[in-house]
Amino acid sequence: MSLALSLLALSFLIFFHELGHFLVARAFGVKVEVFSIGFGKKLIAKTYKGTQYTLSLIPLGGYVKMKGQNDSDPLEQSSDTDSYTSKAPWQRICILLAGPLFNILLAFFIYSSLSFGDKQVLLPILGEIKEGYPASEVGLKSGDQILSINGEKMRTWREMAEIIASSPSLSLQVKRENQILSFSLQSKEVEGKNIFGESKKHYVIGVGAKGEFGSMHFGVLEALKNGAISTYENSTLIVEGIKKLIVGVVPTSEVGGVVSIVQVMHKASESGWISFALLVALISINLGVLNLLPIPALDGGHILFNLYEMVTRKPPSVNMLYYLTIGGWAVLLGLMLLGLYNDLHRILL
Structure with missing residues (x-):
């Protein structure tokens, strides 16, 4: 039961991340074609007001497919007024930032809620x-x-x-x-x-x-203060951890994948709901921070492209966009394989 709860919590974090993108995109008049929780075969699919909402077989991810934007095809464009690519760079940046910020806000809400009361x-x-x-x-x-x-x-x-x-x-x-x-x-x-x-x-x-x-x-104001402090401290800790990994202080053997995350959440759920909630908040921050990394396949990479367009007054060239995105996916795939290897190594040895 706790394993199912861990998978459900992880799916919820992804849903909340994608919800951020979805709401801000809709607020700017961008048509959202698909809102998916999970990857692979679609188990449930329902279209409402032009958006297809799907629940897919593998609940360890998710995505929002906006008109004129496609991570699997970086060259896809649309000049329609309701497309992602027709919007100003600052609007696209707001849409991209919304997902990570929603994860960080969720962590803040969890920390604040746990701080409130006696x-x-x-x-x-x-x-x-x-x-x-x-x-x-x-x-x-x-x-x-x-x-x-x-x-x-x-x-x-x-x-x-x-x-x-x-x-x-x-x-x-x-x-x-x-x-x-x-x-x-x-x-x-x-x-x-x-x-x-x-x-x-x-x-x-x-x-x-x-x-x-x-x-x-702890009253409301004090709980909110504690929530803000915990969110800031853990965000800083994750950023520092990434820096240490890049410079080699933290070995690559410490990189974990989805298997490690689910295992840790499973153990935390057995320790009580407070421990589980604290871990969910930490993973939510982790999801938000990692998505802001300047890797082209992530939100941070797309933000970088839009900042480039704001500064130079022109979008990146088609070739630059294509090859950087392919390179970003290669980096992500490498990190995923490294995490999976480390997970299996810890389990089998």
């Missing part, structure tokens, strides 16, 4: 105090509750840990039983590893959490 959070109450570290040297004790750091109120352990990791000097306000105490200390710089396995320096004071949880209410 939540159990790990409180900034100290447990272990390590000897020889700044916290021990200034007299912090187990059971102390950190109220503020450098004048900023601390409500959760995560907030506290993040500000300590980036601050060489700290001014703490601490609650100890019925007393409010103040401490000033210099953090200790240590070297660790980031998510990409690179060496990264950060600061510590030598404390561990006591493990006490408390209830905290």
Whole structure:
């Protein structure tokens, strides 16, 4: 059942992406000839107001076929007023951006929804105090509750840990039983590893959490703020990951395909609906960011063509358009085969 749920969620992300293209295209008066979820043999096909809506056999993709635009034939053109190619470059860019932006907005909605209401959070109450570290040297004790750091109120352990990791000097306000105490200390710089396995320096004071949880209410504005922060941080992380892959910091063996995505979603669904929803949001961001890459077969590549036309006042030559699109499809096919190879290698070995 969880496997079917994973496939359904992946299909929904693709549907939402294509819905963005569809709605903005229609808003600019572009005729959408086909709105398809999936590839291959058409299982269901229904035409409504000039658009054929289809559900195809392989639900691991989808597309919107607009009049005058065809990824399988980059030379297709139409001068009709309701065609994609008749629109101004800025309008085409809006249509192309809509798909990725819809995926990013969906992630923002998921993160914001999960942040809203009463939540159990790990409180900034100290447990272990390590000897020889700044916290021990200034007299912090187990059971102390950190109220503020450098004048900023601390409500959760995560907030506290993040500000300590980036601050060489700290001014703490601490609650100890019925007393409010103040401490000033210099953090200790240590070297660790980031998510990409690179060496990264950060600061510590030598404390561990006591493990006490408390209830905290997040209102609408705070939930929206948390949603925006999570969306931005994860978008940045994905962009950084792509950069690391290109320069070789992340090995190509880490590239995964659809099989890996479904496997991870399957495991997340077994861990509970919150874990599953968080993963769906992350994959939605991933789908949005990857589609903005300047590869001709992707939205980002088409945006690049239209930017070229806006700057030069003329569209790319037919030969340039044709060969770059073929090259883009070759790159995509290579990445898909690499992902499939890595997926099978992980499964079989």
